[in-house]
Amino acid sequence: MQKMKRPSFALCCLFAFSLVSCGGGPGEEPSKDSSSCQHQFALKSETPSTCESSGSQIYECSLCGYDKTVALDPLGHAFGDWAQEKQASCTESEVLERHCTRAGCSKKEEKAGQEALGHLWGEWAREGDSMKRHCQREGCNAEQEKAAPFIKIISSGEEVSPFLPAVEEYLNAETPDVKDYVRNDGGIQGYLVRFIDTYSEVKEVRIDYSKREDFSTYQSVFAESAKKSCALYNLEKASTYYVRACVQEEGREVYSAIETLQTASYGPRVMKIDGIHNVRDIGGYETPSGRTLQGLLFRGGALSPSTDPAFTKIQLSEEGKEYMSGTLGIKTDFDLRTQAENRAPDTPLDSGLTSSPVPGAKLEYYGVGGYESGLANKEGYRRVFSALSDPSRYPIYLHCTGGADRTGTVSYLLNGLLGVSEEDLIHDYEFTSFSIYGERNSKGGEYHFPQLVSEIASYPGSTLSEKTESYLLSCGVGEEEIYNIKAIFHGQKTKLSLSCPSHFDTIAESTLTLQVKGGFENVTSLTLNGIGTPFEVKGDSLLVRKEDFPASLQDGEVQGAVVIDGVSYSFSFQLSGSSSLIAFDFSSGDIVLNDSKSKISGNVIGYQGKTALFRIKESATHGGTYLFIGSYGVYLRGDGFRLAQRSGDSFSESAPRVYVEGANLPQSKVNGGVLLGVAANALNEKTIRLEIYADKVKLGYHDFARVEDEIPSEEARFELAISGDVAQASLSSPQSAD
Known part of the structure; x- marks a missing residue:
């Protein structure tokens, strides 16, 4: 329906005029014919307009009753201020709204405010095999995922x-x-x-x-x-x-x-150790008894500069020391050279190393040669393989200068004994050819590998292992020691090895020491000549004090037995004491000789074979020392004993100079302390034999022609004098230390 406009002022006047001229006056009956009525309208009713809807007014003619409707326009909304209806989020914009303030109107309007905020991502974090990050805004659970780096x-x-x-x-x-x-x-x-x-x-x-x-x-x-x-x-x-x-x-x-x-299962295990060369593990090879253990014995070149001028820059580095000590756990520095070789060029002969460059390792010298000529030194190779039978020495670093010839010979013998194949033995020997030490060719040449092989092949046996064992037995290596070498490299239990000194002197010594090699858990008993005897276990040693010896023991051979881990082991030694005498009276303590007192007379010893014993505790000397029993004596100077003669109370070296054969004793050992013994024995009416001992080992002897003015045996005392350029010597009782 078409809306009607509000009547204008002119229209209202016209309308009022029509009321007057409708055809009747006030109170008169309105004309029935409205068309001719001069209407006089009055507001009959009104419908108010709203914000969105039109209103209306109805007017009625008071003369004729005619109704007339006038349309009213909508009022329109009266909106208030914009207000936030919804906050902006990561993905949605802010929403604003406003409401109409007219009573009864619920109309509202919305519009977008601030744009969406976007996600506030945290850091990427690994979750399983993925990387994820999460939105940090409160109320947002959004996450992102991607493949994690790997x-x-x-x-x-x-x-x-x-x-x-x-x-x-x-x-x-x-x-x-x-x-x-x-x-x-x-x-x-x-x-x-x-x-x-x-x-x-x-x-x-x-x-x-x-x-x-x-x-x-x-x-x-x-x-x-x-x-x-x-x-x-x-x-x-x-x-x-x-x-x-x-x-x-x-x-x-x-x-x-x-x-x-x-x-790889073939070839040698080659080691890379900083500062040294030609190093490899001697184990890891197949044998009829299985693959030998690795990590026990490493062969290689020198650890420090040597007398060979071509290799003066060899030096185990700090990194190498840490690796050999910490990772490999080397216990023994097994040097096949002499101490004099283990020194830098142009240095004194006595400047060879006395301690190993490997921290914590014990340095041992063996002084053996290589190839067939080296094999002739059977005592040297006996000592080498006897030491290799001791499990307490492992892990070992075995070397000479280049780790090629002497080391190659020992390696060939050891792996040959274990049953390593000829091909592997050759590869192990020839691998030196890839080091700074140069070619080593099994086919011959400058070095005598073929001669080494030929020499071992000459020994009895049907296999190289048996032939090698025959050679070692000929050197004096014991069957038990050979068994233990094989057991060590095949991871089997070794047999114990019990060693006992061949001689025990109750005058010079206070404790009998038995060495046990191979490790043990329990020692249950020890007997001497069948009589139970107290003992003490100390490390790998069994100690028996002489005070605990059975009273029935007499000089001569003593048979002993000890039960270790349930197995009985026997031993024997020569007991002496009645044949030894203390050289001096030490009741007041040690005796010091110096410039003011250079000679001392001791106890009567005689010519019946009694041994005068005393200990040089320390000596600061570069001269010589005279040792006499009665009329017969020797002069110790340098590294040996020379014949001496007596004239009244004076001693002098015999002329011409004569050395006591085999009686060698380094001056350095004398200066550091040594147990000395001298015995005089009248062999017959014409000869006196003078015997010399050091640390219970007989060094040598000399037969003197008896002199006419001989001091009688019952008056023959032991006497000692130091020469003029000896600064000081300290003597002590032989019982002061073992």
């Missing part, structure tokens, strides 16, 4: 070799001549480990490796992330290693999955 070891699943390609070719050739492969870089490249690393910020990757899958113990190396690989050295051959990679991510360690690495 580190992975690439495993080929195949046996891995540490050798350089040329050396690999040599080891796998049927009949190689090592001269065609000689090099000086060690021959190895290490065991190559490859990895994938997708961490953009990581510069370094740590590679852990262990023989234990739980990594309860492991070693590590570091590699540049960009290189995607690294080399592992010194792994045991024919072994399974577990390998993992590790990176630092936001202060925590992230590990790769664990992969396995199978090391």
Whole structure:
């Protein structure tokens, strides 16, 4: 319906006029004919307008009753101020609204306010194999996810070799001549480990490796992330290693999955140790009794500069010392040279090392040669293999200067004894050709390897192992010692070795010491000539005090027995005491000789074979010392004993100079303290034999023609005098120390 406008002022006047002129006056009946009525309208009713709806007014003619409707326009909304209806969020804009203020109107309007805020993301964090980050705005649960960076070891699943390609070719050739492969870089490249690393910020990757899958113990190396690989050295051959990679991510360690690495079973286990060369493990080879143990004995070159001018820069570094001591646990520095060889060029002969460059290792010298000429020194090789039978010495570092010839000879004998194949023995010997020490060729040449092989082959036996054992037995190496060497390298229990001194002097000594090699748990009893005797266990020694000896023991052979871990071991020694006498009266303590007192007369010893015993406790001397029993004596100077003569109360060296054969005693040992013994024995009416002992070992003797003015036996005292250039000597009772 068309809306009507409000009547104008003119229209209202006209309307009022019509009221007057409708045809009747006030109070008169309106005309029935409205068309002719001069209407007089009055407001009859009104419908008010609202904000959105039109209103109306109805007017009625008072004359004729005619109704007339006038439309009213809508009022329109009277909105208040805009107000926030909903805050802006990460994904939605702010909503504003306003309401109409007219009574009864509920109309409202909305519009967008501030735009959506966007997410306030936190830091990316690893959750499993993914990286996630979460919106930090209160009430927002939005998250984002992406693939996490990762580190992975690439495993080929195949046996891995540490050798350089040329050396690999040599080891796998049927009949190689090592001269065609000689090099000086060690021959190895290490065991190559490859990895994938997708961490953009990581510069370094740590590679852990262990023989234990739980990594309860492991070693590590570091590699540049960009290189995607690294080399592992010194792994045991024919072994399974577990390998993992590790990176630092936001202060925590992230590990790769664990992969396995199978090391090659052929060739020697070559070691890379900083500062030294030509090092390899002597174990790890197949034998009829199984693969020999690794990590027990390492062969190699010198640990420090030697007299060979070509190798003056050899020096185990601090890193090498830490590795040999801490990782390998070397206990014994087993030097096949003499002490005089273990020194730098142009240094004094006596400047050879007295302690090992390997921290905590005991340095032992053996002074043996190599090849067939070295084998002739059977006593030297007896000492070497007797020592190798002692499990307490392991792990051992065995060496000479280059670790090639003397070391190669001992290695050949040891692995030959264990049953290592001829091919492996040759590879082990020739591998020196890949070091700075030069070619060693089993086919011959400058070095005598063929002669060594031929010499061992001449001994009885059907196998190299049996022939080697025959040679060692001929050297005096005991069957028990050979058994223990085999047991050590095959991981079997060794037999105990019990050693006892051959002689015990109750005058010079206070304690009998039995050495037990091989380790034990319990010692239950000890007897001497069948009589139970008290003892003390101290480390690997059994100590028996002479006060605890059975009273029935007499000079002569004593048979003993000791039960260790349920097994009885026998021993024997010669007991003496009635044949020894203390040289001087030490009841007032030690005796000091110096410039003011250079001679002393002791107890009567006589010519019946009694031994005068005393101990030089310390001596600061560069001169000589006279030792006399009655009319007969010797002069100790330098490293030996010379004949001396008596004139009244004076002593002098005999002329011409004559040495007591075999009686050698280094002056350094005298200066440091030694137990000395001198005995005079009248062999017949014409001869007196003078015998000399040091630390209970007979050094030598000389037969003197008896002199006409001989001091009678019953008056023959022991006398000692120091020469004029001796500063001081301190003498003590032989019982003051063992």
